[in-house]
Amino acid sequence: MALTAALVDTDTVLSVENLSVYYDRFLALTQVYLNIPQRCVTAFIGSSGCGKSTLLRCFNRMNDLTMGCRVQGKISYRGTDLYAPRVDPVELRRQIGMVFQKPNPFPKSIYENIAYPIRINGYQGDVEELVEQSLRDAALWDEVKDKLKQNALSLSGGQQQRLCIARALAIEPDILLMDEPCSALDPISTARIEDLIKQLRTQYTIIIVTHNMQQASRISQMTAFFNSSSGEAGAGAGYLVEYGTTEQIFTDPRQDLTRDYVSGRFG
Amino acid sequence: MSENLATSRTASRWKPRRKWSQWSERLVYVLFGAFALLSIATTAGIIASLVFEAIEFFKAVPFTHFLFDGEWTPLFANPQYGILVLISATLMTAAIALCVAIPLGLMAAIYLSEFAAPKLRRWLKPSLELLAGIPSVVHGYFALIFVTPILQALIPGVEVFNALSAGLVMGIAILPTVASLSEDAIFAVPQSLRQGAYALGTTRREAIQNVVLPGALSGIVASCILGMARAVGETMIVTIAAGQNPRPIKPDLSFLDPRLSVQTMTSFIVQVSQGDAPVNSIEYKTIFAVGMTLFIITLLLNIISFWFVNRFRESYE
Numbered sequence A: 001m002a003l004t005a006a007l008v009d010t011d012t013v014l015s016v017e018n019l020s021v022y023y024d025r026f027l028a029l030t031q032v033y034l035n036i037p038q039r040c041v042t043a044f045i046g047s048s049g050c051g052k053s054t055l056l057r058c059f060n061r062m063n064d065l066t067m068g069c070r071v072q073g074k075i076s077y078r079g080t081d082l083y084a085p086r087v088d089p090v091e092l093r094r095q096i097g098m099v100f101q102k103p104n105p106f107p108k109s110i111y112e113n114i115a116y117p118i119r120i121n122g123y124q125g126d127v128e129e130l131v132e133q134s135l136r137d138a139a140l141w142d143e144v145k146d147k148l149k150q151n152a153l154s155l156s157g158g159q160q161q162r163l164c165i166a167r168a169l170a171i172e173p174d175i176l177l178m179d180e181p182c183s184a185l186d187p188i189s190t191a192r193i194e195d196l197i198k199q200l201r202t203q204y205t206i207i208i209v210t211h212n213m214q215q216a217s218r219i220s221q222m223t224a225f226f227n228s229s230s231g232e233a234g235a236g237a238g239y240l241v242e243y244g245t246t247e248q249i250f251t252d253p254r255q256d257l258t259r260d261y262v263s264g265r266f267g
Numbered sequence B: 001m002s003e004n005l006a007t008s009r010t011a012s013r014w015k016p017r018r019k020w021s022q023w024s025e026r027l028v029y030v031l032f033g034a035f036a037l038l039s040i041a042t043t044a045g046i047i048a049s050l051v052f053e054a055i056e057f058f059k060a061v062p063f064t065h066f067l068f069d070g071e072w073t074p075l076f077a078n079p080q081y082g083i084l085v086l087i088s089a090t091l092m093t094a095a096i097a098l099c100v101a102i103p104l105g106l107m108a109a110i111y112l113s114e115f116a117a118p119k120l121r122r123w124l125k126p127s128l129e130l131l132a133g134i135p136s137v138v139h140g141y142f143a144l145i146f147v148t149p150i151l152q153a154l155i156p157g158v159e160v161f162n163a164l165s166a167g168l169v170m171g172i173a174i175l176p177t178v179a180s181l182s183e184d185a186i187f188a189v190p191q192s193l194r195q196g197a198y199a200l201g202t203t204r205r206e207a208i209q210n211v212v213l214p215g216a217l218s219g220i221v222a223s224c225i226l227g228m229a230r231a232v233g234e235t236m237i238v239t240i241a242a243g244q245n246p247r248p249i250k251p252d253l254s255f256l257d258p259r260l261s262v263q264t265m266t267s268f269i270v271q272v273s274q275g276d277a278p279v280n281s282i283e284y285k286t287i288f289a290v291g292m293t294l295f296i297i298t299l300l301l302n303i304i305s306f307w308f309v310n311r312f313r314e315s316y317e
């Protein structure tokens, strides 16, 4: 792993050990081992239904809200077992933010969309200032500074998604999870969000699920490739095929499956 | 026509029965149009007869008296027609009903959509809606025989017929409507909004209070207004349990004392219809004037609710 050491800061923030996830009796993800390094972008790639979102949702315990979802194995977040009984998922989600596939701004004003999480988490400083800062961080400030009172749903899809990123950044998370954040967006909006991710990766640990391999190669330093056992979407258990630096995965994959996938031969 | 169109090589094999289908299309159009027209015409007819008889009434009773008189004594020798007496009683019983139905209905709706397991919800929601099917005469006697004695034991001065008992039970009667419609509105708030809230470190209560309920607000308000419209138009419960005692409008506000017997618009109509008011007598026409007023009030409530839903509905897209 000399390559990894050279490219990224190897302090591990999230460490996944022998993780399996069930939905009722259906095994969605099996025996995943993975270490996510700090302050860089890790991409999850793989065909639909191989458990990428499932794994992502384990990191902020969003799947606690899914009826019938069961997690086996261990995830440590900076040394703490995420699923230990004394861990409060509400507190955890404040540390590990999430951006969803489809932009989901609240049907409130643009300002309120960002001020709300700031207030609810008990921010002691100047809320207005932090709202502006978050919008600047998400490269949205110039477009919305004159219409902060307008309903967020009046924004375009790309702007809505950047608003959701701003909202997630506003509470100063440690890790940002992004589940195919560009899949509902046009190429121009996608490019803007990619630029944004490149800027953010110096300060945040980002884990991004993407269908788009070019995107993974453009923005990530680490890449994890997933597949599902039957090869058919939704039918078998997902598992991690290969994990390494993005450069290694794309130029020198160790597994044939990975080579086929990144060269676009299937998926 | 089709003869002039270029036909394919196999045209001889295709003989659609165009004549018949054209004819049946026209039949369907006429038939369904007629039924649609019939229902509109019926409604229009009802409204027309209401208006017609109401106009007859206002030929005998000046409009200002109807609106501003403080007493309602149409069956007395020296009759007075102050509709405010009936309106105030109607609004009072409806307000009492809403005080029961809104908090309980909203809590039931929130429980059903946010806390109940899907399996439980599948059972509970239809059961709740089944409650709406209880005949209101049952509610009426429940109020009179069961609730009123309890109120009399608890509160001094409660009459056998009283607005409070009728209003409380009416609240129970409209509760399923309010709960079910509110639940629809709350359930319609996209799951993605809840997830968005949770992902920002909100607790369940915060997510419900700050994201889900505001998102469902237009539907919740509409359900409350529709509940009110039902309470205003409700007949049996108030007739049985609230009595037939129109209370004069007085500055001491005694006409708003819920412990006493009152007469609502609907129970007045029942009272006169039960008696033998001859057609075209002034008593007879009074029914239509009151009916017209009732119709306008419920229509207004429906319009407000309709307007509210359209004005404040969130599109989420």
Ligand SMILES: Nc1ncnc2c1ncn2[C@@H]1O[C@H](COP(=O)(O)OP(=O)(O)O)[C@@H](O)[C@H]1O
Pocket: A023, A026, A028, A047, A048, A049, A050, A051, A052, A053, A054, A055, A066, A233, A234, A235, A238
């Ligand atoms: N809430 C759920 N209930 C049941 N099965 C689910 C649920 N969410 C996902 N799955 C199943 O788990 C598998 C992995 O899904 P997911 O993690 O969404 O895949 P990906 O994000 O890689 O496309 C799929 O087969 C999917 O059908």
Ligand SMILES: [Mg+2]
Pocket: A052, A053, A054, A179, A209
């Ligand atoms: Mg997914």
